[in-house]
Amino acid sequence: MKTNVLLLTVFLVLSCNTEKKQEAREIEQYTIEQFYGNSRISGGSFSSDESRLLVSSDESGIFNLYEINIEDGTKKQVTHSEKESFFAIDYVPGTGQILYSADKGGNEINHIYLLEEDGTTKDLTPGEEAKSSFAGWSEDKKSMYYLSNKRDPRYFDMYKMNMADKTVEMLYENTEGFSISGSSADENILALQKSVTTSENRLFLYDRTTGQTTEISDTDKPGIYSASGFSKDGKYFFYTTDVDAEFTYLVRHEVESGKNTVLFQTDWDVMYSYVSENEKYRVIAINEDGKNTLVVLDNTSGEKVDFPEIPDGNIVAVSISESEAKMRLTVGTSRSPNNLYVYHFDTGKLKKLTETLNPEIDREDLVSAKVVRFKSFDGLEIPAIYYKPLTATAENKVPALVWVHGGPGGQSRTGYSSLLQYLVNNGYAILAVNNRGSSGYGKSFHKMDDRNHGDKDLKDCIWGKKWLQEQEYIDPEKTGIIGGSYGGYMTMAAMTFEPDEFEAGVNIFGVTNWLRTLKSIPPYWESFREALYEELGDPNTADSIRLREISPLFHADRIKNPVMVLQGANDPRVLQVESDEIVEAMEKNNIPVEYIVFPDEGHGFVKKENEIKGYGQILKFLDTYLKKEEATEKQ
Numbered sequence: 001m002k003t004n005v006l007l008l009t010v011f012l013v014l015s016c017n018t019e020k021k022q023e024a025r026e027i028e029q030y031t032i033e034q035f036y037g038n039s040r041i042s043g044g045s046f047s048s049d050e051s052r053l054l055v056s057s058d059e060s061g062i063f064n065l066y067e068i069n070i071e072d073g074t075k076k077q078v079t080h081s082e083k084e085s086f087f088a089i090d091y092v093p094g095t096g097q098i099l100y101s102a103d104k105g106g107n108e109i110n111h112i113y114l115l116e117e118d119g120t121t122k123d124l125t126p127g128e129e130a131k132s133s134f135a136g137w138s139e140d141k142k143s144m145y146y147l148s149n150k151r152d153p154r155y156f157d158m159y160k161m162n163m164a165d166k167t168v169e170m171l172y173e174n175t176e177g178f179s180i181s182g183s184s185a186d187e188n189i190l191a192l193q194k195s196v197t198t199s200e201n202r203l204f205l206y207d208r209t210t211g212q213t214t215e216i217s218d219t220d221k222p223g224i225y226s227a228s229g230f231s232k233d234g235k236y237f238f239y240t241t242d243v244d245a246e247f248t249y250l251v252r253h254e255v256e257s258g259k260n261t262v263l264f265q266t267d268w269d270v271m272y273s274y275v276s277e278n279e280k281y282r283v284i285a286i287n288e289d290g291k292n293t294l295v296v297l298d299n300t301s302g303e304k305v306d307f308p309e310i311p312d313g314n315i316v317a318v319s320i321s322e323s324e325a326k327m328r329l330t331v332g333t334s335r336s337p338n339n340l341y342v343y344h345f346d347t348g349k350l351k352k353l354t355e356t357l358n359p360e361i362d363r364e365d366l367v368s369a370k371v372v373r374f375k376s377f378d379g380l381e382i383p384a385i386y387y388k389p390l391t392a393t394a395e396n397k398v399p400a401l402v403w404v405h406g407g408p409g410g411q412s413r414t415g416y417s418s419l420l421q422y423l424v425n426n427g428y429a430i431l432a433v434n435n436r437g438s439s440g441y442g443k444s445f446h447k448m449d450d451r452n453h454g455d456k457d458l459k460d461c462i463w464g465k466k467w468l469q470e471q472e473y474i475d476p477e478k479t480g481i482i483g484g485s486y487g488g489y490m491t492m493a494a495m496t497f498e499p500d501e502f503e504a505g506v507n508i509f510g511v512t513n514w515l516r517t518l519k520s521i522p523p524y525w526e527s528f529r530e531a532l533y534e535e536l537g538d539p540n541t542a543d544s545i546r547l548r549e550i551s552p553l554f555h556a557d558r559i560k561n562p563v564m565v566l567q568g569a570n571d572p573r574v575l576q577v578e579s580d581e582i583v584e585a586m587e588k589n590n591i592p593v594e595y596i597v598f599p600d601e602g603h604g605f606v607k608k609e610n611e612i613k614g615y616g617q618i619l620k621f622l623d624t625y626l627k628k629e630e631a632t633e634k635q
Contacts (some may be wrong), residue, residue: 037358093141106602154526181227246442334369404483435460452549484508556585568601
């Protein structure tokens with residue numbers, strides 16, 4: 001049930017410091033159970049007859065497979081797992097069989113499973129330590145491509161499996177640490193990428209018939225190169241790059257002549273691009289100031305395909321059916337989880353198929369994310385995503401949190417987060433800082449924290465806190481910091497190296513000992529290891545001195561204020577020992593600390609039961625140490 005009905009005066013933000021009074025209305029506060037009564041949905045592959053969509057949804061409590069009838073919107077649960085989350089891959093072409101992916105308790109050792117029409121399941125990629133990922137269908141749709149590290153835990157080879165008899169053929173043995181990024185329709189040419197740093201890589205085309213490797217990247221102009229597929233006839237290869245530009249753009253490469261032509265460029269990063277089955281349409285995704293912009297082009301005319309606008313909707317992703325008659329749209333907002341729509345090209349009809357927001361929640365009680373910018377300590381402009389509580393006024397000042405994304409090199413975006421909306425709904429302003437080093441704002445900005453983590457990037461977060469404190473509706477004495485993974489590291493760095501800045505911190509599986517983390521990266525990250533060391537430092541060299549200096553664990557005696565830590569026991573990226581040791585150090589120094597470990601989660605929590613427990617405890621922790629009040633159980 002809805003609780004704590006408040007009669008509030010709502011203010012509409014007109015600028016950073018100017019507000020206009022609006023009419024009073026009732027705002028509901030919701031429980032953590034209500035927020036996680038929402039459903040998350042992903043995928044959306046068309047069935048062979050294009051009458052159904054295959055999706056993953058967590059409405060059962062963890063992710064299972066569902067089919068949605070496109071005609072009437074009815075949804076049928078296909079799998080009923082109660083332990084492991086299942087993520088849809090695709091229908092097996094021409095059959096009612098389904099492919100899905102699953103790991104064990106969040107350990108990231110994913111396998112590909114086949115769900116037969118009679119309900120039986122087969123592991124197509126067995127092996128306790130073998131990690132596999134789907135890589136597409138053959139041109140005749142009779143075989144699937146997949147990548148697996150079963151031969152060598154460090155590297156992923158490319159395989160082809162005949163779906164009729166399940167025989168397997170290795171197409172490429174990867175002995176040099178490449179990332180395999182696609183193949184031509186005739187399987188003769190493979191796209192291979194080689195990481196140099198986190199902001200530079202090399203791109204190659206490998207001819208399987210001749211054994212010849214041709215470099216596409218320009219060694220005289222280092223940058224990012226990412227494969228974006230081949231034309232069906234194999235004459236053209238497409239890729240994105242940021243060479244000679246701040247942002248990535250789309251290029252067409254003529255395989256025979258080597259000629260390059262820029263196809264699409266704008267003032268933001270082109271994240272990816274692909275063509276529909278028969279090349280009638282091209283989809284281009286742009287990372288525009290913290291949100292997705294998608295462009296669909298008619299390949300014949302080059303004209304943009306217009307389809308109806310969705311009110312208060314951001315098109316996150318699309319998928320075009322094999323017949324090219326229908327398009328699935330994934331649409332999200334900051335006030336609602338992603339929903340699925342289907343668009344019919346011939347009629348222009350757009351139909352909504354899902355409603356993922358808990359019907360007990362009125363989206364008008366939630367907050368629209370706003371893009372803001374503030375000046376950091378050195379005058380650099382820092383972008384951020386801002387959530388202002390509807391309860392906040394100069395007379396009713398609220399506490400505030402700086403949120404730090406994962407990474408390094410990640411980005412906070414305007415999409416929906418149940419955790420953030422839960423905290424905002426319960427009276428916390430949140431500034432999700434895209435500190436220097438974040439992606440999405442140009443390659444120069446992205447490189448600004450290289451070999452400098454825990455310094456200028458941390459100062460950006462502190463100056464974000466100062467921006468919050470300048471707002472007349474923020475209580476300047478009640479600011480905290482929160483984040484996961486790299487954001488968890490930034491939380492602990494703030495609490496350790498700048499102990500007077502934040503009154504409380506929430507560390508969600510954050511790094512506290514860079515020496516251990518960088519030495520214990522999973523073996524399947526081998527192709528990326530050197531690039532990671534180039535950005536952060538090599539723990540096996542003199543860099544270890546600096547890495548020790550920026551690791552909170554070795555300076556835990558500086559921590560003064562309360563911290564909450566959440567950790568998954570199966571996390572392969574940030575091992576549980578990282579959290580165990582920092583908690584032990586704080587307890588030894590009599591610092592208030594709360595610690596929750598989930599035995600069945602990895603690097604990110606996906607089970608609703610765990611999210612409700614962990615994220616509900618976050619609010620109680622913040623109410624106690626930021627609001628300085630007795631935390632009350634919300635009914």
